[in-house]
Amino acid sequence: MTKTTFENWTENRALINWIRKCRDLCKPDNVWFCDGSKEEAQELVSKMLKSGTLTKLNETARPKSYLARSTPEDVARVEERTFICSEKKEDAGPTNHWADPAEMKTKLDSLFQGCMEGRTMYVIPFSMGPLGSPLSQIGVQITDSPYVVASMRIMTRMGKKIIQLLGPNGSFVPCLHSVGMPLKKGMKDVPWPCNTNERYICHFPKTKEIASFGSGYGGNALLGKKCFALRIASVMAKEEGWLAEHMLILGITNPEGKKKYMAAAFPSACGKTNLAMMTPTLPGWKVETVGDDIAWMRFGKDGRLYAINPEAGFFGVAPGTSEKSNPNAMKTIAKNTIFTNVALTDKGDVWWEGMTEKPPSHLIDWEGRDWTPKSEGPAAHPNSRFTTSASECPVIDPNWESPQGVPISAIIFGGRRSSTIPLVMKALSWEHGVFFGASLSSEMTAAQEGTIGKLRHDPFAMLPFTGYNMGDYFQHWLDIGNKHDKDKLPQIFLVNWFRKGKEGSLLWPGYGENSRVLKWIFECCDGAPITAKTAAGYLPKKRTLDTSGLNLKKEADELFKINKADWLEEVEELKQYFTLFDPRFPESLNQELLKLEKRLKTSSSQKAKTNANEDIF
Structure with a gap:
């Protein structure tokens, strides 16, 4: 003391x-x-x-690490x-x-x-x-x-x-x-x-x-x-x-050694940490972590947008984190970590749902009670966490503490959507990208209070985090685009790893395979002619998204399907939702919504469900 x-x-x-x-x-x-x-x-x-x-964990299994248990009423x-x-x-x-x-x-x-x-x-x-x-x-x-x-x-x-x-x-x-x-x-x-x-x-x-x-x-x-x-x-x-955002920051390097930085906004427990620490499946590609949750971004003297991670550690959701989903996170939390509301093994280590395919035969659950696979309820609380230093991350970016920040080439929005939203889509303009952010919605997870699985609007993944009127926040994003050189602004994308087929199973394998989407975004930012214009935004032209080694013939069409009826229903729902922000909802975003509706109504159903190498307007 x-x-x-x-x-x-x-x-x-x-x-x-x-x-x-x-x-x-x-x-x-x-x-x-x-x-x-x-x-x-x-x-x-x-x-x-x-x-x-x-509680001190086993020093051999988890050096200098500890477990805390909160009361059941204080978990989120x-x-x-x-x-x-x-x-x-x-x-x-x-x-x-x-x-x-x-x-x-x-x-x-x-x-x-x-x-x-x-x-x-x-x-x-x-x-x-x-x-x-x-x-x-x-x-x-x-x-x-x-x-x-x-x-x-x-x-x-x-x-x-x-x-x-x-x-x-x-x-x-x-x-x-x-x-x-x-x-x-x-x-x-x-x-x-x-x-x-x-x-x-x-x-x-x-x-x-x-x-x-x-x-x-x-x-x-x-x-x-x-x-x-x-x-x-x-x-x-x-x-x-400037911008204070609920965004991860990552650096991605191609096989030729060229590097770009991207920021991405997802609602809590929708895979930000997994994406920030991704192990790419594509040979020669490398992803490094600047931050997994928050980005502060200002414009530099060169007119580009630069970002820092204002935090020095990770406060990550434990359930679902595994060697399969995020091997780098598992290495990060191997030592010097505080775990909260996870389960305790008989050997003095930690466990949570999704950490291994088969749960241990006996655990002490997050409330301190004996637990077996036959017990009611999870062993770890769905919002249980790990708190660990960013310096422990094996793929921490060498520039993560750069005082001037890192230059952002792409901004990505995404949430959990079982239908409607394609795997990846590029905005038609900065204003259209702001519309992507304003219209973002996601199926709820344990990190928020409410019904798990229910769809809720979460603009910019900032619904619980904006310190002023959200309508003014939308306008601030539009003003950023109007006040700076549009040629130097980051390009904006929308992704959806969670689209499901008719049988209810995920169409996209996710995890390290998401590097294929990042590669396409990287190449878009390099000016490659790889986009096809659709009513909803730019989709990948045929064969420009690298799916080599993946057997996705049946899933490919569904992953990129722009279903006119679903999208028109989305438009009507957004019209109603956006009235929530009157009288401060920006007129230019109203215009983006009306333009989307017009494009959808003038596109043919046949063309609207393809990612072919053509303009479907």
Whole structure:
């Protein structure tokens, strides 16, 4: 524990005053100024092992790794308790929960009053993005959870080096968090303290502040993640002319050694990490990881869009991750990892559904109960996670911490769609690409609250993460295209790995075979004449998508079928959906929808279901 005083720790008067205010409000037993050292990390781990928050895994099987189990009521984002506290309700928009900022601050003050009694208040200075990068931002999180401190140490660059960077006058985003469970004298603590009766995750766009109360899990508690990196950063990005996006970033190199970078947006648990760490099946092609979840993008002096990964680690969904689906992720989490809500094997290792074809005969499930293949319910929670440093990734890109970022050639949108959307499609223009993003929808997964499998709209995969009115967000994307050289803008694509045939089975093998789609996108960005114009967008010309070695003769037509009836139904549904954003829905996107409808109605059914080498308008 760092023995220091406020003034010895920092000369930043604004920071000192804020920490003192939080201390006086929350009334902790003591204050811990985090320095980010290995010694500090080990002290925190020892503390959590003693309290039962962590269980040490088998050192031989999983070196320096630990298992945490949350309470069953604290396992995912709580979107219905997440608020945008803008001055005007209409500035939060129809997709956010709004609260009056003055009223919410009064409410939060009452909740935080004495909330850290009997606990330690940890002060975590952190950088979102490489230290000193013009694309990076600094935050300071206060929390009473050592699990949060240990996780933030992995997910961000944190410690005294950030205080040095901040200096006496630097600005920061204040992030206040508490599990909301004060320990009165004589009370016994629990391994996973939280307050399920009072949960608030609040964002104040005007003052760039974050406050979270009651939850100790994931993005509810690691405030650098969705709260800062997306909800608050998206407001900053709109004000300053850049983009803060729910996107992976990857570098892909062809056999000749030419490299391009791509950013891709998918709703949570739809394969972002798998794509970011892909092992290509195509000989000579290589994929390297810059980030698996969030991209901050600004334009460089050369007019191109550059991206950084503001995070320093991966907070990945465990179920479905395997040697088949993501061998590089399995290597990444081989050591130095915190697992949360996965199952524990009899040998002291971890397991989750999809990790192996056959489950072990006995496990301790995510709730600490005996489990066998005959037990009801999964062994690991569907939203169980691994938290590990990006530096552990065997395919981390050599430029992943480049201060200037990496140049983006392509932006890809995608979701889980059983029908309608083809395997890959290129936008007709930047505006049409923004329409791709605005119209994105996906079948729900365990990472969101709701009915699994139900289709929900998730524009730009940012539905729960935009810190202001989504209609204004669409316009911001359009403005980006209008303000910059269109010849230097990234090309925009739509993909769908999850299209199914009539029998209900997936038509595309996915995983490493997705490199074939990335190859086609790579070649499109190189200007290759490999696209065929259809009513919905550009599809691959015949034989331009490399399917060598795959037996897809029967599936090929269905993968690229543009069914007129399905698409016209999609158009009608989107007309209704887009009214949600009135009066702030951009007229140019309305025009994109009407143009799509016109193209569909004037195309012949026969041509509309082929990917032949011809224009089907």
